[in-house]
Amino acid sequence: MQEEGGVADLWLQFLLTIDATLRVATPLILCAMAGIFSEKSGIIDISLEGKMLMSAFAAAAVATLTSSALAGLVTAIGVSVLLGLLHGLASITLRGNQVISGLAINILASGLTVTIGIAMFKQGGQTPNLSRAERFRPIELPFAEQIGNLPLIGPIYREVISGHNILVWVALAAVLFTAFILTRTRFGLRLRAVGEKPEALDSAGVSVAKTRYLALIVAGVLCGMAGAYLSTAHGSGFVREMTAGKGYIALAAMIFGKWQPRGALLACLLFGFLEAVASRLQGVDVPLIGEAPVDLILALPYLLTVILLAGFVGKAMPPRAIGEPYVKER
Amino acid sequence: MRIKTMIAAAAIAVSTTAVAADMKPAVIYDMGGKFDKSFNEGVYNGVQKFTSETGIEVMEFEVTNETQREQAMRRMAERGATIVLGVGFAQADAISKVAAEFPDTKFSIIDVSWLDAPNLRQYAFKEHEGSYIVGVAAAKASKTGKVGFVGGMDIGLIRRFGCGYVGGVKSVNANAEVYQNMTGTTPSAWNDPAKGAELTQSQIDRGADVVYHAAGGTGAGVIQAAADAGKLAIGVDSNQNGMAPGSVLTSMLKRVDVAAYETFMDVKNGNFSAGVHVLGLAEGGVDWALDENNASLVTDDMKAAIESARADIISGKVKVHDYFSDESCPY
Numbered sequence: 001m002q003e004e005g006g007v008a009d010l011w012l013q014f015l016l017t018i019d020a021t022l023r024v025a026t027p028l029i030l031c032a033m034a035g036i037f038s039e040k041s042g043i044i045d046i047s048l049e050g051k052m053l054m055s056a057f058a059a060a061a062v063a064t065l066t067s068s069a070l071a072g073l074v075t076a077i078g079v080s081v082l083l084g085l086l087h088g089l090a091s092i093t094l095r096g097n098q099v100i101s102g103l104a105i106n107i108l109a110s111g112l113t114v115t116i117g118i119a120m121f122k123q124g125g126q127t128p129n130l131s132r133a134e135r136f137r138p139i140e141l142p143f144a145e146q147i148g149n150l151p152l153i154g155p156i157y158r159e160v161i162s163g164h165n166i167l168v169w170v171a172l173a174a175v176l177f178t179a180f181i182l183t184r185t186r187f188g189l190r191l192r193a194v195g196e197k198p199e200a201l202d203s204a205g206v207s208v209a210k211t212r213y214l215a216l217i218v219a220g221v222l223c224g225m226a227g228a229y230l231s232t233a234h235g236s237g238f239v240r241e242m243t244a245g246k247g248y249i250a251l252a253a254m255i256f257g258k259w260q261p262r263g264a265l266l267a268c269l270l271f272g273f274l275e276a277v278a279s280r281l282q283g284v285d286v287p288l289i290g291e292a293p294v295d296l297i298l299a300l301p302y303l304l305t306v307i308l309l310a311g312f313v314g315k316a317m318p319p320r321a322i323g324e325p326y327v328k329e330r
Numbered sequence: 331m332r333i334k335t336m337i338a339a340a341a342i343a344v345s346t347t348a349v350a351a352d353m354k355p356a357v358i359y360d361m362g363g364k365f366d367k368s369f370n371e372g373v374y375n376g377v378q379k380f381t382s383e384t385g386i387e388v389m390e391f392e393v394t395n396e397t398q399r400e401q402a403m404r405r406m407a408e409r410g411a412t413i414v415l416g417v418g419f420a421q422a423d424a425i426s427k428v429a430a431e432f433p434d435t436k437f438s439i440i441d442v443s444w445l446d447a448p449n450l451r452q453y454a455f456k457e458h459e460g461s462y463i464v465g466v467a468a469a470k471a472s473k474t475g476k477v478g479f480v481g482g483m484d485i486g487l488i489r490r491f492g493c494g495y496v497g498g499v500k501s502v503n504a505n506a507e508v509y510q511n512m513t514g515t516t517p518s519a520w521n522d523p524a525k526g527a528e529l530t531q532s533q534i535d536r537g538a539d540v541v542y543h544a545a546g547g548t549g550a551g552v553i554q555a556a557a558d559a560g561k562l563a564i565g566v567d568s569n570q571n572g573m574a575p576g577s578v579l580t581s582m583l584k585r586v587d588v589a590a591y592e593t594f595m596d597v598k599n600g601n602f603s604a605g606v607h608v609l610g611l612a613e614g615g616v617d618w619a620l621d622e623n624n625a626s627l628v629t630d631d632m633k634a635a636i637e638s639a640r641a642d643i644i645s646g647k648v649k650v651h652d653y654f655s656d657e658s659c660p661y
């Protein structure tokens with residue numbers, strides 16, 4: 001894989017970093033799209049983290065038991081949708097506080113995954129390590145090696161485009177899907193309306209509750225895929241708290257992207273890129289500075305996020321009716 | 331007078347036998363639980379050995395969140411445990427507090443060496459020595475002359491692993507390059523396999539073909555990434571050769587089972603003493619793992635190199651630098 005020559009090598013390293021960016025950003029992208037569906041409909045969704053964690057566990061557990069990654073994915077989606085409906089029950093039907101409901105789901109997921117995991121597998125809350133057949137494997141595109149040998153452009157095909165698992169492609173497709181649904185379909189129009197001015201939708205004879213529930217179901221599906229990606233595609237098994245705050249980062253990316261699919265995608269890629277760069281900068285001599293301390297490198301993505309958020313994002317405009325349970329006027 | 335002493339002596343004799351008969355050992359496993367295929371499971375194996383040999387049941391508790399450590403220890407002491415064994419440096423604060431509250435109960439802790447209490451025994455391991463010999467193995471197995479190390483949380487203990495490893499690698503190939511990455515600076519760095527896999531991938535991208543981890547649960551990602559890329563990983567603490575057979579070159583064993591077994595046996599036989607016990611290669615406290623999962627990876631040449639490095643360290647001919655001694659690594 002190593003090529004001779006400084007420029008070619010640098011180019012290759014850059015491409016490998018881009019490749020890593022895609023891998024790291026995938027769960028963020030799926031979760032951010034889930035967040036857009038939920039929040040556009042007026043439901044604050046900090047339970048992205050919990051849904052992702054729970055579905056990561058479900059995917060790994062079912063994949064182990066059935067030896068099928070696909071069965072794991074389906075279960076993960078089911079579990080995540082159920083949690084979404086629970087969030088809906090609390091915040092739509094019972095008109096509870098959406099932040100508290102979301103937080104409750106996160107805490108529930110954090111405790112329940114470990115408890116069930118210990119009961120099922122007796123490995124301290126982990127699932128057994130998954131074998132190749134139980135995971136989503138990288139897909140090598142045809143002619144990757146032949147095209148890869150072309151100068152400059154070849155490595156792009158070989159390193160960046162080829163060799164991703166199916167869920168990476170699904171995540172990218174989810175962005176197009178989200179954009180399409182939101183702007184080109186009747187459901188999308190209603191979804192946006194219900195987040196901005198639910199009375200208007202209600203007076204037009206469309207059920208506010210039903211629209212919001214539908215949005216939460218779609219969000220659940222996307223979160224479920226993100227969880228399955230973590231434990232059965234990118235990783236090979238569930239480990240306690242393996243989401244490690246990715247749900248919150250996705251939420252931040254969504255806000256950073258102003259609740260728009262394209263903006264959120266770019267924000268997720270930026271987070272992923274910073275993380276990938278951070279992995280590669282540790283212990284490397286940076287010109288002028290020398291070897292940077294580990295703490296600084298690890299803090300880099302977060303520092304840059306703060307700077308970017310403070311300096312470049314401008315005013316973030318959330319959907320107007322977000323966080324408010326809808327009460328029909330009499 | 332003489333009768334009095336005799337009665338007193340008899341009383342003492344009776345009470346000691348009573349103590350031996352009612353020996354109530356307890357162990358507090360840390361996060362990860364007793365079947366974590368790693369650190370805790372090692373302790374569990376030692377405890378099992380003790381129970382099967384002596385027939386004495388051991389009270390157990392598995393900590394599932396940080397606030398339980400101190401409570402669990404106190405409860406064990408209150409329930410009349412004669413010896414309470416703590417697992418891992420994360421329990422250090424809890425055990426030093428509880429040991430002071432129960433001066434008549436004996437305590438022991440693994441992976442700690444800096445506490446001081448008259449009823450507390452501490453076990454430390456010379457991880458740098460074990461890491462050195464797996465470093466020798468890594469350098470022998472590497473075709474590119476580049477190897478990697480992925481640590482968990484960035485603390486002195488983990489730097490000690492890394493430093494010994496570098497020493498071992500350079501002893502075979504002075505020009506070898508060793509890439510070192512730490513997963514994070516908070517305890518979540520022990521449980522981030524996705525990050526572990528990414529760090530490993532980044533080292534492989536730079537040419538590393540053997541990657542050693544000392545990163546707890548994060549290590550699962552390291553081993554998986556190395557196996558996926560067709561490279562080799564080196565496991566840690568327990569024998570992890572079976573996690574990806576054929577892709578794990580060896581594992582650096584930390585014989586925590588020895589520490590657990592020895593503690594309970596000493597209490598049973600009335601030989602318990604406080605203080606710090608340091609287990610290195612010479613004491614059988616650290617070692618490398620060879621079994622059917624990695625037999626095909628270990629060449630005769632490699633095996634000979636590892637064994638001679640081990641012999642040299644035990645005899646004192648080679649002294650592996652201890653990161654703790656000066657907070658730096660000379661290799």
